[in-house]
Amino acid sequence: MAGIKDVAAHAGVSVATVSRVLNDSPKVSQEARTKVHAAVEALRYRPNAVARSLRTEATHTLGLIIGDILNPFFAVLARAVEDEARAAGYTVVIGNADERPEQQDHYVRTLLEHRVDGLLICPTAEITPLVEDCVEAGGPLVFLDRTLPGLNVPSVRADGTRAIHELVEHIRDLGHRRIAFISGPELLSTGRERTQAFLDAMRANGLEAREEYVEAGDFQEASGRGIAARFLDLPEPPEVIFAGDNLMALGALDEIRARGLRIPDDVALASFDDVAWFVHVDPPITAIAQPAEELGRRAVRALLERIQHRPVESVVLPARLVIRRSCGETETR
Amino acid sequence: MAGIKDVAAHAGVSVATVSRVLNDSPKVSQEARTKVHAAVEALRYRPNAVARSLRTEATHTLGLIIGDILNPFFAVLARAVEDEARAAGYTVVIGNADERPEQQDHYVRTLLEHRVDGLLICPTAEITPLVEDCVEAGGPLVFLDRTLPGLNVPSVRADGTRAIHELVEHIRDLGHRRIAFISGPELLSTGRERTQAFLDAMRANGLEAREEYVEAGDFQEASGRGIAARFLDLPEPPEVIFAGDNLMALGALDEIRARGLRIPDDVALASFDDVAWFVHVDPPITAIAQPAEELGRRAVRALLERIQHRPVESVVLPARLVIRRSCGETETR
DNA sequence: TTGTATGCGTTATCAC
DNA sequence: GTGATAACGCATACAA
Numbered sequence: 001m002a003g004i005k006d007v008a009a010h011a012g013v014s015v016a017t018v019s020r021v022l023n024d025s026p027k028v029s030q031e032a033r034t035k036v037h038a039a040v041e042a043l044r045y046r047p048n049a050v051a052r053s054l055r056t057e058a059t060h061t062l063g064l065i066i067g068d069i070l071n072p073f074f075a076v077l078a079r080a081v082e083d084e085a086r087a088a089g090y091t092v093v094i095g096n097a098d099e100r101p102e103q104q105d106h107y108v109r110t111l112l113e114h115r116v117d118g119l120l121i122c123p124t125a126e127i128t129p130l131v132e133d134c135v136e137a138g139g140p141l142v143f144l145d146r147t148l149p150g151l152n153v154p155s156v157r158a159d160g161t162r163a164i165h166e167l168v169e170h171i172r173d174l175g176h177r178r179i180a181f182i183s184g185p186e187l188l189s190t191g192r193e194r195t196q197a198f199l200d201a202m203r204a205n206g207l208e209a210r211e212e213y214v215e216a217g218d219f220q221e222a223s224g225r226g227i228a229a230r231f232l233d234l235p236e237p238p239e240v241i242f243a244g245d246n247l248m249a250l251g252a253l254d255e256i257r258a259r260g261l262r263i264p265d266d267v268a269l270a271s272f273d274d275v276a277w278f279v280h281v282d283p284p285i286t287a288i289a290q291p292a293e294e295l296g297r298r299a300v301r302a303l304l305e306r307i308q309h310r311p312v313e314s315v316v317l318p319a320r321l322v323i324r325r326s327c328g329e330t331e332t333r
Numbered sequence: 334m335a336g337i338k339d340v341a342a343h344a345g346v347s348v349a350t351v352s353r354v355l356n357d358s359p360k361v362s363q364e365a366r367t368k369v370h371a372a373v374e375a376l377r378y379r380p381n382a383v384a385r386s387l388r389t390e391a392t393h394t395l396g397l398i399i400g401d402i403l404n405p406f407f408a409v410l411a412r413a414v415e416d417e418a419r420a421a422g423y424t425v426v427i428g429n430a431d432e433r434p435e436q437q438d439h440y441v442r443t444l445l446e447h448r449v450d451g452l453l454i455c456p457t458a459e460i461t462p463l464v465e466d467c468v469e470a471g472g473p474l475v476f477l478d479r480t481l482p483g484l485n486v487p488s489v490r491a492d493g494t495r496a497i498h499e500l501v502e503h504i505r506d507l508g509h510r511r512i513a514f515i516s517g518p519e520l521l522s523t524g525r526e527r528t529q530a531f532l533d534a535m536r537a538n539g540l541e542a543r544e545e546y547v548e549a550g551d552f553q554e555a556s557g558r559g560i561a562a563r564f565l566d567l568p569e570p571p572e573v574i575f576a577g578d579n580l581m582a583l584g585a586l587d588e589i590r591a592r593g594l595r596i597p598d599d600v601a602l603a604s605f606d607d608v609a610w611f612v613h614v615d616p617p618i619t620a621i622a623q624p625a626e627e628l629g630r631r632a633v634r635a636l637l638e639r640i641q642h643r644p645v646e647s648v649v650l651p652a653r654l655v656i657r658r659s660c661g662e663t664e665t666r
Numbered sequence: 667t668t669g670t671a672t673g674c675g676t677t678a679t680c681a682c
Numbered sequence: 683g684t685g686a687t688a689a690c691g692c693a694t695a696c697a698a
Contacts, residue, residue, distance in 0.1 A: 001470075003691060014669045019693055029667060044466060049446040050386045051691035054674050059383065061447075069412050072405075079402050082429050091443050093426050096415050110424050113382040114394075133377060137334075221609075253613050276554075280586050282615030336675055347685045352677060362683060384675035387690050 002043040011039035022047060053115065062303065063111035064120045064144075065095040065104055067219065071247055072275045073292055074122070077145065080296025081120060088304055090117070097124050099218060105130045112139075118303040120144050125187035127151065140306040144299045147189045147314075154312045156299040157189075158290040160272060160319040161197040167270060167288060167321050168201035171240055174328050176268060180213035180231045180238035182224055182248045191216065194244050194272055213238055217248050224251025232259065232267065239268060240327060246273035249285065264328035274322050284324035291317045335376040344372035355380060386448065395636065396444035397453045397477075398428040398437055400552065404580055405608045406625055407455070410478065413629025414453060421637055423450070430457050432551060438463045445472075451636040456481050458520035473639040477632045480522045480647075487645045489632040490522075491623040493605060493652040494530040500603060500621060500654050501534035504573055507661050509601060513546035513564045513571035515557055515581045524549065527577050527605055546571055550581050557584025565592065565600065572601060573660060579606035582618065597661040607655055617657035624650045 004022075008015045013032055020028045021036040039045070053059045062085050066074040078094055085092045093116060095107030104124045108131060111119060118140035123131065127148050134141055135151055143155035171179055181198045184191025195214065202209040212234060217223030224243055228251065231238055241256075243249035249271035256267060263269050263283060271278070274289035298315050305312045323329060337355075341348040346365055353361045354369040372378070386392045395418050399407040411427055418425045426449060428440030437457045441464060444452060451473035456464065460481050467474055468484055476488035504512055514531045517524025528547065535542040545567060550556030557576055561584065564571055574589075576582035582604035589600060596602050596616060604611070607622035627650055635645045656662060 004693095005691080015692080016669060016694075017667085020668090023693080027667060032667080044470075046442070046445050048387075048448060048691055050383055050392065050448050051674090052693075053383045054381075054387050054676090054691080055693050057674080069402075069408055069415070070405075072403075075402055075408050079429065082402070082427075086439070091426065091428075091447070093424065094415075095424075096412065106419070109379070112379050114424070115381060115383050137377070250609060250613075257613065276583060277610040277614070280583075280590065281610070281613045337677095338675080348676080349678085349685055349687095350683085353684090356677080360683060365683080381675050384690090385677075387675080387692090388677045390690080 002045045003048070004045075006043055007036065007039045007045050010043060011035040057115075059115050059117055060090050061114070061116045062090050062092045062118050062120060062300070063095065063107070063114075063116040064092050065097050065107050065111075066122050067097055067099050067124065067145075068247075069094070069096045071219070071245075073246060073273050073290065076292040077122075077296045080293040081144075081300055084297045084300040088300070090300075090304075097122075099124050099220070101126050101128050104128065108134060118142070118307045120299055120303055122146050123148050123188075125185055140303055142299055142303045142306060142312075145190065145295065149189070154302055154306070155314045156295055156302055157314075157316060158295060158319045159316045160194055160288055160290070161200075163288040163319045163321045164194065164197040164272075165201040165204065167242070167286070168198070168205050168207070170286075170321065170323060171242075171268070171270070171327055172205045172207060174268075176239040176327070177207060178210075178213065178236070178238045179207065179240045179242060181209075181215075182227045182231075182241065182243045182252060183214055183216040184219050184244040184248075186216055188219075191219075191244065198242070217244065217251075219245045219247060221247045221251040221254070224248025225255045226251070228252035228255040232256075232261070237267065240264075240270065241267060242270045242272070244272050246271055246275045246278075246287075249273070249287075253281070263326050268327040270327055272319075278324070281326070283326050285326040286324045286329065287322050288319050289322050290319045335378045336381070337378075339376055340369065340372045340378050343376055344368040390448075392448050392450055393423050394447070394449045395423045395425045395451050395453060395633070396428065396440070396447075396449040397425050398430050398440050398444070399455050400430055400432050400457065400478075401580075402427070402429045404552070404578075406579060406606050406623065409625040410455075410629045413626040414477075414633055417630045417633040421633070423633075423637075430455075432457050432553070434459050434461050437461065441467060451475075451640045453477050453632055453636055455479050456521075458518055460484070473636055475632055475636045475639060475645070478523065478628065482522070487635055487639070488647045489628055489635055490647075490649060491628060491652045492649045493527055493621055493623070494533075496621040496652045496654045497527065497530040497605075498534040498537065500575070500619070501531070501538050501540070503619075503654065503656060504575075504601070504603070504660055505538045505540060507601075509572040509660070510540060511543075511546065511569070511571045512540065512573045512575060514542075514548075515560045515564075515574065515576045515585060516547055516549040517552050517577040517581075519549055521552075524552075524577065531575070550577065550584075552578045552580060554580045554584040554587070557581025558588045559584070561585035561588040565589075565594070570600065573597075573603065574600060575603045575605075577605050579604055579608045579611075579620075582606070582620075586614070596659050601660040603660055605652075611657070614659070616659050618659040619657045619662065620655050621652050622655050623652045
């Protein structure tokens, strides 16, 4: 493959001039510029980003570690991150942690070795030593969607507290009392936050949050299904099942359908996270929507600020309740 | 950040020895090994993959260019590619072409400059000059999901021809005659192939494929909705709408619902591509499932073979019909 | 405005 | 088994 030297030779100038043309430095004659461009064209020269990065200490690459690319929420997040990064001239390398700390660490290590200019992490459950190192090393780092306690790292996330309060109130107004919650992992900030908000909301609405009506899943479909099954097997099953994320809602839906139960008559359903197809389920599913695109964009902007050594504040965006018909709402059409 | 020299100094050996330990070369004493590892630990040394790549001419990185990360089919594909690549010690950089040739080219260029060891492309519509260059340059390249005509590049894809024949036959057996097809872009191999298969299947089943019943969308939701609308506005609307991919099926569903039409009584629906939530729509959607994970895995394996300069054959896997109830099938429970 | 020369962090080729 | 040192391809300080 042609190198900068070949281009220089072909154009009859020095490598320095070629380099200057390529990085459009102002100090270069129009004539040289033209010759170089012609040579680049003729030789099909592609600058070697690896060599350039070694020299400049910058890869123009961002790392993004997400929980699960198959989760539509993360897919939207990833897409927004990629769009915003590309607009700023960066390429993003996505690592799929699959919600496993050791896989998260694998990607942290790999991305660090590849010298990404900055790292966006949706941290899995635990603070791993590697992530701690990252923080101490002080490289550009922003947490996305989730935070880790006790770490001084800016984060970009949604807060569902108010929406959860509204949801519980909405459900109570519909006449239901026994609401069960498929919570997320206790070790995840999002899991903890949603559980706490649910408990608070129940209390605020004068409803009893029975212990057997709250169980933590792992944000994956299978756990949602298993927990829904246990709820439905209870001597006094809940009137409403509220799933802590869209995948667990899908699992709960699977279980409800498998039992031939009707929504909302036999059991009502609501979900944290809104996804495109919720509209098409019968009945359409009442859900809490997170501003995923906005989160992705803001996270990239924050990270770019950090890369330029500017201080950034954490950002928290509100999630919002989307009322449909899976909780027994009366048709309004 | 600590470099290999620092490690060498700290361990009291030469950089050559450190390098040998890190790449566990056999020719190094146990003693040196221990000292180096201790130094690595103490200095929190992270090898610089950029420098290493410059020297070794290998990045252990694969490029993957897909049509749209928000399309569940591509998400599954990407996930499988990533899993298989990681197992082989490679990191994958995903580029989202968003079905736009110029954005595809942006990523081809970027990935080439970053010197990925191999490229997996789900080609958008056109043969761009850049892709042509790629082929001529002869770097490891395999097409995934789609092919480009006249290019000698191995590809890994699914063939839906038989499944489409089965679907049309199935629909005819259900008593329907007027079947409309929301086709994919004529410029995409998948679009052409599915359209041709549909037309053939209609003929083979003694059904008339009316011209106004076949229209090409762009594999995105909005086009599916628009085309479904035009079908339904026809003086004699079709009895069945068959969408060429899952996103266009979602769009068609939107339109059908917006008109207050019932499935399958007012109009039946079927989709190429099967996705998890099709089961939960009322009624569950009859669809053609592609072996997406398998495609992703096989593509990576093929690419790794190419990277090792071994010849590879293209692979074609059959898609299969999944009968549910959106075409008026009688309940079998 | 242009060219020469040095170094980025690593691996690999030699000698020892 | 080990160490010195020359590349790898590029950007840039400095000289011209």
